[in-house]
Amino acid sequence: MATVIAAAMGGVYALTAEAAVTCAPSMFKRQMFANTSFSGTPLTTDCDSAIDQDWGTDAPASGLPDDRFGVRWSVTRDFGPGGPFTLIASGRDGGVRVYVDGRLRIDLRGDLRGDARGDLPTPGATAVPTPVSAYGPMPVSQSVDLTIPSGRHTLRVDYVNRSGAAEVAFTAVPLSRSGTVSPPSPR
16 A cells, blocks of 8 residues: 655655566655665655755654665666766765666765775775865765767766765756866765
8 A cells, every 4th residue: 555755746655665667667666674775665656846955854754764875766768869878876874876778877975985885786896995084074066978879768866875965966967068067065
């Protein structure tokens, strides 16, 4: 049985993990895991209109831990005639990976502790250190320009939180004729 958590235009609808979730074509399917390896059954599966979350130091959903959790968003959408796009991801205190049709396009990694503790596992990969201030890990962001062919393509965004403030954002923006875009400002 489905349970509605929030209902607003383009809102988030939370369903039990066992429920079959079908999201509108413009919505991301969001799965929340009580671990950073995305293993097992997601604790919560719902639909999300955008990836732009700031959970602070709280758990993003009831039953999830405040730290050491993973969130995966996915959507298959029609890119029409295709063309150049800029993918922009940002995060704090964890890692963000963006895939297009299963191919890794953005890899924002946390500190070196990440690989040893199972965060965003990649055999043989080396993590990129996260800038750290007196207030904890600073937001990091990355943008990638790529040409997406016409038709339907699958986007997947994986985010892990280790400890502390959890923030993540992602957008895919058509590249303007001038070839520039404005990335979202980190929180």
